[in-house]
Amino acid sequence: MPTIKVNDINVYYEQTGSGPDLVFISGLSVDHTMWDLKYFTNDFRVLTFDNRGVGQTDTPDAPYSMEGFMKDTVSLCQTLGIKKAHFVGHSMGGHIVQYIAATYPELVDKAIIACSEHEFSIISYLATKLQIDLRQYHVPKKILIENYLPVLFSIDYLNLSENRDKFIQTTLNNPYPQTDKGYIAQVEAIRKHNTINLLPKIKSPTLVIGCDQDLLTPHENSIFLQNHIPGAKLITIKNCGHAPFIEKPDEFFNLILSFLKNK
Incomplete structure (x- = not known):
C-alpha cells in the first residue's frame, strides 16, 4: 500500500x-x-491517510502540533497534485480542518468540522490524562478501551452489550495499533x-456537525x-455520542454527502 515522503515522515495514504477531490x-x-x-x-x-503518530504513518519523536498536522496534510495534497478540495475532519481532524481553512483558503472548497x-x-x-496515566502503569489494552467507552458513546448505544463487545474487539484486532508514544504526542x-x-x-x-450526547x-x-465561523451551518445529530461514524453512520455520512453535493 502507498506511502509517500511528506516533510520529515513517511505518510500512509489511500x-x-x-470526481472533485475530497480529503x-x-x-x-x-x-x-x-x-x-x-x-x-x-x-x-477521496483521499484518506494516517496522521503522524498513528496507523501506518511514521511516529517521530514529540513534539507534535496542530500546525504540524496542518502542514503534513497540505504537503500531502500538494505532493499528490491536489489544488483544491473539500475537507472533512472529525474531532482532532476537525481541529486540523480549522487550521487549513483559515491558513490555506485557496485550497479549501467546502469544510466540514464534526465533533470538534x-x-x-x-x-x-481529564479523559486523555487518565488514558496516559493508565498507560504508564502498563494497563492491559482491553481495560484502556473499556475505560474510554463512556466518553465515546451515548448511553443508549452502550446499553447494548453487542455494541460494546464489537467496538472492543475491533480495536483489539487493529493490525496497526497506536503506540503509547504516538498517543501521548498527539x-x-x-x-x-x-x-x-x-x-x-x-x-x-x-458545515459544523455536533452530537447532543458528546461528552468529549x-x-x-x-x-x-x-457562531465564530462566518456563515457556518450547524446540524445536530440527536441521541449520539462522540463517534457518529459508529453510532449513526447513515445519518452522519449522508449529512456530509448532502452538504458537499448541494450547490
Whole structure:
C-alpha cells in the first residue's frame, strides 16, 4: 500500500473514486479506516491517510502540533497534485480542518468540522490524562478501551452489550495499533490547540456537525464554532455520542454527502 515522503515522515495514504477531490482527516488515535467511503467514491476522488503518530504513518519523536498536522496534510495534497478540495475532519481532524481553512483558503472548497472544538475542553483533558496515566502503569489494552467507552458513546448505544463487545474487539484486532508514544504526542498537540483567532478567517462554506450526547467535545463547542465561523451551518445529530461514524453512520455520512453535493 502507498506511502509517500511528506516533510520529515513517511505518510500512509489511500486514494480512490473519481470526481472533485475530497480529503478526510481522522481524529486522535484513529487511522484512515474510520471513514466509510462507499458513500463518496461515486461522486468524489477521496483521499484518506494516517496522521503522524498513528496507523501506518511514521511516529517521530514529540513534539507534535496542530500546525504540524496542518502542514503534513497540505504537503500531502500538494505532493499528490491536489489544488483544491473539500475537507472533512472529525474531532482532532476537525481541529486540523480549522487550521487549513483559515491558513490555506485557496485550497479549501467546502469544510466540514464534526465533533470538534476551538480549544481543549476540561472533559477531554481529564479523559486523555487518565488514558496516559493508565498507560504508564502498563494497563492491559482491553481495560484502556473499556475505560474510554463512556466518553465515546451515548448511553443508549452502550446499553447494548453487542455494541460494546464489537467496538472492543475491533480495536483489539487493529493490525496497526497506536503506540503509547504516538498517543501521548498527539494528545500534547491537542492540549495546545486554540483557534479562537483563526475562526473568523475561515471563508469557505462550512458545515459544523455536533452530537447532543458528546461528552468529549460537548455540543456547546459546536455552537461556538458555528457562531465564530462566518456563515457556518450547524446540524445536530440527536441521541449520539462522540463517534457518529459508529453510532449513526447513515445519518452522519449522508449529512456530509448532502452538504458537499448541494450547490
